[in-house]
Amino acid sequence: xxxxxxxxxxxxxxxxxxxxxxxxxxxxxxxxxxxxxxxxxxxxxxxxxxxxxxxxxxxxxxxxxxxxxxxxxxxxxxxxxxxxxxxxxxxxxxxxxxxxxxxxxxxxxxxxxxx
Amino acid sequence: xxxxxxxxxxxxxxxxxxxxxxxxxxxxxxxxxxxxxxxxxxxxxxxxxxxxxxxxxxxxxxxxxxxxxxxxxxxxxxxxxxxxxxxxxxxxxxxxxxxxxxxxxxxxxxxxxxxxxxxxxxxxxxxxxxxxxxxxxxxxx
Numbered sequence: 001x002x003x004x005x006x007x008x009x010x011x012x013x014x015x016x017x018x019x020x021x022x023x024x025x026x027x028x029x030x031x032x033x034x035x036x037x038x039x040x041x042x043x044x045x046x047x048x049x050x051x052x053x054x055x056x057x058x059x060x061x062x063x064x065x066x067x068x069x070x071x072x073x074x075x076x077x078x079x080x081x082x083x084x085x086x087x088x089x090x091x092x093x094x095x096x097x098x099x100x101x102x103x104x105x106x107x108x109x110x111x112x113x114x115x
Numbered sequence: 116x117x118x119x120x121x122x123x124x125x126x127x128x129x130x131x132x133x134x135x136x137x138x139x140x141x142x143x144x145x146x147x148x149x150x151x152x153x154x155x156x157x158x159x160x161x162x163x164x165x166x167x168x169x170x171x172x173x174x175x176x177x178x179x180x181x182x183x184x185x186x187x188x189x190x191x192x193x194x195x196x197x198x199x200x201x202x203x204x205x206x207x208x209x210x211x212x213x214x215x216x217x218x219x220x221x222x223x224x225x226x227x228x229x230x231x232x233x234x235x236x237x238x239x240x241x242x243x244x245x246x247x248x249x250x251x252x253x254x255x256x
Contacts, residue, residue, distance in 0.1 A: 035223035038160050039207075039232070051220045055167075058135035059220075062142065062159040079132075 001025060001109060003067045003090050006046065009104050010094040012069060016081050017090030023066050027113040030071075030102045034059040041065075044113050048101055052076040057083040066090060071098045120148075120182045126166060126193075128175035131219060137178050138163040148182065150255060157253045158187050161233040164226045165191045165249055171216050172196070173247065186235075188252045197243040205231065 004021040007014060014021065028046035031037050034055050037047060041063050048069045049056055057080060060068050067090040070076065075093050084091045094101055106112070122144065124137035142159045162178070169176045173195025181188040198204050204227050212222025231237050234251035241247040 032220060033223045033225075034220035035164070035225035035229065038164060039223075039225045039229050049220075053219055054132050055135065055220055058139060058163065061139060062135075062156075062163045064156070 003046075003092075005108070006067070006069070006105055006110070007092050009108055010069065010092070010096055010101055012092040012094040015070075015075065015091040015093055016084045017067075017088070020066070020088065020090045023090065025067060025110065027111045028102070028105055029113065030098050032098075038062065042113050046105070046110070048098060048105075050074050050098060052080065054080055054083055056080070057087065057089065060084075060089055061087050067092065069094060069101065071096060071101045118184055122180040122182070124178045124180075126169045126175040126178060128170065128173075131170060134167050134170040135163055138166050141180050145182070145187070150182070150187070154187065154253050154255050157233040157235075158189070161230045161237075161251050161253065162189055162191075164229045164233075165189070165251070167221055168226050169193050169195070171212055171221065176246075184255065186252050186254045188250070189234075190248065190250050192246065192248040194246040197245060197247055198239065198241045199243060201239055201241065 003023045025045035027044050029041050029044045030048035032049055032051045037059055046067045047060055047065045048071055050072045052074050070093045073095045145155045173193035176193030179190045203209050207228045208224040210222045210224035216222040235254045237251045239249050
C-alpha cells in the first residue's frame with residue numbers, strides 16, 4: 001500500500017510530507033520505546049508511536065523509516081515537525097489508539113516484518 | 116594506510132533534544148562517501164545508542180569515528196560514573212536509567228545489547244568514578 005492508503009485507513013491528518021504520500025510501504029512497527037524500535041526494526045517503512053519527542057524523528061532517520069504515525073491524538077511540537085521536514089519524512093496523526101491503528105493496518109496487508 | 120577519514124564530536128551533557136546529532140552527521144557523511152547501506156545502517160544504530168547512553172548516563176563525552184575502506188571504527192569516551200557490572204549491563208532489558216529517561220523512549224535496557232548486535236566488534240573499558248570508553252567497529256563488506 002501507499003502512505004496515502006494508510007492515512008485513509010486511519011482517518012489520519014498529514015502534518016508533514018504531503019508531497020510524499022505516494023510512497024510505497026510494506027511493513028510497520030509500533031512502540032513507544034525507541035530502544036526497542038532500534039533493536040527489533042528491520043526494513044520497516046512505518047513507525048507508529050505515541051511518543052512525541054525529537055528522538056522519534058532521529059530513530060526513524062537511523063532506520064530509514066519513511067513515515068511516522070502519531071497515535072492517540074498526539075501531536076509533536078513545531079521543532080519536531082521541522083526536523084521531520086528536513087529529513088523528508090511523512091508525519092501523520094490519528095485519533096485511534098496504538099492497538100487499533102496497528103490492527104487496521106495489519107488487516108489491510110501491512111506486515112510486522114521479519115521476527 | 117591512506118584514505119582514513121577521522122570525524123570528532125563533542126557530546127554535550129543533559130541535552131536530550133540534541134542527542135543523536137553526531138550519529139545523524141556520521142550517517143549523512145557515510146552516505147556521501149558511498150559506503151554500502153548495510154554498513155551505514157549498523158553504524159547508525161550502534162552509534163546512536165552509544166550517543167544516547169553518553170547523554171543519559173555519562174554527562175556527555177567525545178565520539179571519534181575513523182572511516183577507512185575496510186571498516187568504520189568508533190570510539191566513545193566519557194568521564195561518567197563507569198559501569199559497575201558490565202555483564203548485567205549487557206543483558207537485554209536490564210537498565211539503570213531513571214523514569215524520566217524512560218518517558219523519553221529510552222532506558223529499555225537495550226542500549227549496550229543493541230550496540231553489540233549491530234557492530235562486528237565491541238569492547239568496553241570502564242572504571243568506577245573515572246569513565247567508560249566503548250570501541251566498536253563495523254566492517255565494510
